[in-house]
Amino acid sequence: MHKHALIISILFTNSIKQNAAFINFIEMKVLIIEDESGLQQSIKKYLEHQGFVCEVVGDFVTGMEKVYNYNYDCVVVDIGLPYGSGLDIVKQLKKIESKAGIIIISAKNALEDKLKGLELGSDDYLTKPFHLSELNARINAIIRRRNFGGSKTILFNEIRLDPEALRVTVNEKTVELTDKEYQLLEYFIANQRRVLTKAAIAEHIWGDEYEQVSNYDFIYTHIKNLRKKLIDAGCEDYIKTVYGTGYRFTDI
Amino acid sequence: MKLLTKTTLYFLIAMVPLLVVAGIYLFMQFSKELDHRMDEELVAEEVQWIRYLQNESDNGTTFILRTPELLIYPVNAPVATYPTIQDIYDTKANNKIPFRQLSHIVPVNGVPYQIIIRKSQEQKSALEVNITRIMFFVFIGLFATTILFNWFISTRLWKPFRNSLEKIRNAELQKMEAIRFEKTAIEEFNELNASLNSMTTKIHNDYVNMKEFTENAAHEMQTPLAVVQSKMELLLQDSNLTDNQVQSIMDASMALSRLSKLNQSLLLLAKIENNQYETNETNNLTDITKKYLKLFDELIKDKQIITKTNFEKDFILNLHPFLADSLISNLLGNAVKYNYSGGKIIISVHNNRYQISNTSNLPPIDSQQLFKRFNKSKNSADTSNGLGLAIVKRICDTHNLSITYSVENGLHQFNIQKK
Numbered sequence: 316m317h318k319h320a321l322i323i324s325i326l327f328t329n330s331i332k333q334n335a336a337f338i339n340f341i342e343m344k345v346l347i348i349e350d351e352s353g354l355q356q357s358i359k360k361y362l363e364h365q366g367f368v369c370e371v372v373g374d375f376v377t378g379m380e381k382v383y384n385y386n387y388d389c390v391v392v393d394i395g396l397p398y399g400s401g402l403d404i405v406k407q408l409k410k411i412e413s414k415a416g417i418i419i420i421s422a423k424n425a426l427e428d429k430l431k432g433l434e435l436g437s438d439d440y441l442t443k444p445f446h447l448s449e450l451n452a453r454i455n456a457i458i459r460r461r462n463f464g465g466s467k468t469i470l471f472n473e474i475r476l477d478p479e480a481l482r483v484t485v486n487e488k489t490v491e492l493t494d495k496e497y498q499l500l501e502y503f504i505a506n507q508r509r510v511l512t513k514a515a516i517a518e519h520i521w522g523d524e525y526e527q528v529s530n531y532d533f534i535y536t537h538i539k540n541l542r543k544k545l546i547d548a549g550c551e552d553y554i555k556t557v558y559g560t561g562y563r564f565t566d567i
Numbered sequence: 568m569k570l571l572t573k574t575t576l577y578f579l580i581a582m583v584p585l586l587v588v589a590g591i592y593l594f595m596q597f598s599k600e601l602d603h604r605m606d607e608e609l610v611a612e613e614v615q616w617i618r619y620l621q622n623e624s625d626n627g628t629t630f631i632l633r634t635p636e637l638l639i640y641p642v643n644a645p646v647a648t649y650p651t652i653q654d655i656y657d658t659k660a661n662n663k664i665p666f667r668q669l670s671h672i673v674p675v676n677g678v679p680y681q682i683i684i685r686k687s688q689e690q691k692s693a694l695e696v697n698i699t700r701i702m703f704f705v706f707i708g709l710f711a712t713t714i715l716f717n718w719f720i721s722t723r724l725w726k727p728f729r730n731s732l733e734k735i736r737n738a739e740l741q742k743m744e745a746i747r748f749e750k751t752a753i754e755e756f757n758e759l760n761a762s763l764n765s766m767t768t769k770i771h772n773d774y775v776n777m778k779e780f781t782e783n784a785a786h787e788m789q790t791p792l793a794v795v796q797s798k799m800e801l802l803l804q805d806s807n808l809t810d811n812q813v814q815s816i817m818d819a820s821m822a823l824s825r826l827s828k829l830n831q832s833l834l835l836l837a838k839i840e841n842n843q844y845e846t847n848e849t850n851n852l853t854d855i856t857k858k859y860l861k862l863f864d865e866l867i868k869d870k871q872i873i874t875k876t877n878f879e880k881d882f883i884l885n886l887h888p889f890l891a892d893s894l895i896s897n898l899l900g901n902a903v904k905y906n907y908s909g910g911k912i913i914i915s916v917h918n919n920r921y922q923i924s925n926t927s928n929l930p931p932i933d934s935q936q937l938f939k940r941f942n943k944s945k946n947s948a949d950t951s952n953g954l955g956l957a958i959v960k961r962i963c964d965t966h967n968l969s970i971t972y973s974v975e976n977g978l979h980q981f982n983i984q985k986k
Contacts, residue, residue: 358797423785
């Protein structure tokens, strides 16, 4: 009996510790409404890796049902769905005054769709194909923005980010970072432990135009500076270079 | 030639012989009638003269009467039952004077007399001239009224036709559904307008279908691409992969992202061609250039390129913001991409001309090939899809801009000018 309780308590503290370490959102629920099962599963797998609780549905009708009956922190919805349009789900979410953040993912890069989606109350719009790391970063940003009551700071071991003030501290000591370095760090922490390609990093920080440039040397410069500043502040070296691919931000 | 001019002409061509024939017929009938009257007068006069002769020659006197209009004398010739009446001309005077002459040999108390009575026909000619003149005026009047009437018909009757024509002339592919051809009072025009209505409806439907097709084509292609990309991103997370495997995944995902960009570029081209970026917004190219100089800052710094801008004034265009971005990002992107380390980019606006030039190690581009799709510079192993300049050209073409390319002192230079 006693032994049992001990094990549970260890497990419990471990999980708390892990959650605190990896993400700031405990048990954040994400609903993915996407009819393409391949993409659906990829998104689910990636988000679960990052600590989200994911539910997936593949069509308009069940999507509507879920939205009606359960609360989510974020809803990722495709526009082109069987039996209906994702835009109507966005409308519905707004109508029932859901607190969920909304991200539209669509194959259509049509400006009208984008504007309509944002007008209806969607928080973001992502055009397929996208990097899973990008989707994850955006979900994180939206949840943090919508998390009015709770803490808006991002924690990773000794690092603390204050997104509103764009302030970074390591062990309570302020580290001066440039805008790009700050964005890099935030992106790294959101996608901690994952391998991030240079293309994905460039696109996230510098924009679509950078997804296909012939060399990504400029990323190296920024990462080198970020790493140096963090280490100088007494932080552990979490940024690992993955040969031929990109980088991984990890504490294991 | 206008349809109405043509019909009027045909009408007149048909009218002329008809009027001429009618005129001639009328003239002849009239002349015959006049002759007939005169002949009756001549005969009546003759009868009176015969009666007079008979009364006066009872005592055996022989008469010889001669006046310009009357000749009576006894002859030794057989008598005739009927008088002969004919037209003659008196040639004594210089100008011929037409006469109607009756000549008859009649017995008067057993003596045959030659009676010749003449009457001048000058009156008749005068009448004929008058009639011809009147006919001529009628003829001219008919001409004039026909033309006037046709002009009237043209403005009134053809009005619905002209309305339809004006609508067709102003028709735009994007606004086809707004065009409706109204019902008119004329059946033929109703038929025409009904056909035009069904045609515009069909064109509009086809246009909508085409738009939907291009959108759907993108949708259908982007979705599998998204699946593949997401799977590769997950695969990359596997820590058991060897360097070779990782390299393969990286190469594959690079190719995949090129494919996706290519798809988007082709779509963009199709959309520009379909005029799907109509807008009333104006954009300032100098502002957009500044924005992209900032955006491309990393690449410019990385290549140690010196940029110079010289904006004398704004370059404002009626251009969709998305296309304005696309135009500048392609031109500036190329200027950076094909530059050498430590090169230069000069952007200027003067004399209503937007000019971007850059240094490059590449030879001048063949102007024939310049704006062709999938035309890649053979000596650069870059990831370009060869559509950038085709998009630039297409944007210029559809927005009344001319774009020219030249190489001067090693500077590759693109000029955009409002037409």
